[in-house]
Amino acid sequence: MKQFNFHEAKSVKEAVKFSSKNSAFLSGGQTLIPSMKLRLSSFSDIINIKNIKDLKGIKVSGKSVKIGAVAKHAEVASSKDVQKAIPALSSLAGGIGDMQVRNKGTLGGSIANNDPSACYPSACIALNAIIYTSNRKIEAKKFFKGMFETALKKDELVTAVEFSIPEKSSYVKIPNPASRYALVGVFLAKYKKDIICAVTGAQPVVYRSEEIEKALHNNFSPESLDDLNLVTEDMNADIHASADYRASLVVSAAQKAVAHCK
Numbered sequence: 067m068k069q070f071n072f073h074e075a076k077s078v079k080e081a082v083k084f085s086s087k088n089s090a091f092l093s094g095g096q097t098l099i100p101s102m103k104l105r106l107s108s109f110s111d112i113i114n115i116k117n118i119k120d121l122k123g124i125k126v127s128g129k130s131v132k133i134g135a136v137a138k139h140a141e142v143a144s145s146k147d148v149q150k151a152i153p154a155l156s157s158l159a160g161g162i163g164d165m166q167v168r169n170k171g172t173l174g175g176s177i178a179n180n181d182p183s184a185c186y187p188s189a190c191i192a193l194n195a196i197i198y199t200s201n202r203k204i205e206a207k208k209f210f211k212g213m214f215e216t217a218l219k220k221d222e223l224v225t226a227v228e229f230s231i232p233e234k235s236s237y238v239k240i241p242n243p244a245s246r247y248a249l250v251g252v253f254l255a256k257y258k259k260d261i262i263c264a265v266t267g268a269q270p271v272v273y274r275s276e277e278i279e280k281a282l283h284n285n286f287s288p289e290s291l292d293d294l295n296l297v298t299e300d301m302n303a304d305i306h307a308s309a310d311y312r313a314s315l316v317v318s319a320a321q322k323a324v325a326h327c328k
């Protein structure tokens with residue numbers, strides 16, 4: 067690892083002040099530290115944000131669940147409030163990686179990193195999330211731009227994410243057996259007048275499957291997806307799964323998601 071300056075930020079304002087073109091915020095360190103150790107990235111300044119009070123906490127109101135950026139996956143999974151308001155969100159958090167990853171990894175780090183196989187981006191899209199940053203609010207649909215790319219500016223800090231509470235929802239992940247990242251993950255949310263099916267792992271960036279949403283609007287049942295053949299040209303293909311296989315996993319994950327929607 068190369069040498070760098072380490073800053074302990076006590077507030078959001080201080081974290082932003084420490085940031086520069088060549089700095090990085092340190093949250094749980096689950097991606098940042100390995101990538102620095104492997105020399106895939108290097109920074110002149112590392113800004114520790116995980117002790118900033120304003121980035122902590124989980125608040126449930128009538129219509130939404132607002133979670134601080136440094137909330138660890140284990141906290142979201144074990145929160146009784148989240149379990150009650152959006153059970154699919156706590157179950158998503160409880161299925162991330164392994165126990166060590168869940169006890170270090172954070173919501174803000176996950177969405178800022180925007181790994182194409184990460185679970186949280188699909189929840190953000192399906193639950194019409196608002197991403198709060200150090201200087202603005204961003205709708206989830208405008209936040210996830212491309213593979214490992216978001217709408218965040220270099221000195222912009224995610225402070226919290228607010229998820230709307232749907233009538234019913236579920237998250238089904240087909241995990242890579244080694245890493246537990248999603249080969250494919252489907253987050254399905256049903257609202258009074260809308261159904262959102264957000265898919266992660268299958269394409270370079272999280273997306274809504276219009277084909278699945280349309281079929282479910284006509285008939286909200288797993289069987290309504292029986293004959294669906296998704297277009298495979300935009301699907302990821304790698305040593306873990308071909309594009310055709312991923313397309314078929316998306317449909318079967320969506321069918322399970324409908325069956326378990328609550």
Ligand SMILES: Cc1cc2nc3c(=O)[nH]c(=O)nc-3n(C[C@H](O)[C@H](O)[C@H](O)COP(=O)(O)OP(=O)(O)OC[C@H]3O[C@@H](n4cnc5c(N)ncnc54)[C@H](O)[C@@H]3O)c2cc1C
Nearest residue numbers: 091093094095096097098163171172174175178185224246
């Ligand atoms: C073995 C393993 C298995 C995993 N399995 C899964 C899985 O199944 N599903 C899944 O979704 N994820 C998985 N992950 C990812 C993990 O859960 C973390 O969310 C992810 O690695 C980000 O880590 P972190 O929160 O510690 O952020 P860090 O590593 O500290 O930061 C990641 C990046 O985001 C930036 N950043 C951090 N916080 C903020 C912020 N508040 N505002 C702006 N920028 C910020 C950092 O500067 C850095 O560039 C896995 C990781 C590992 C190591």
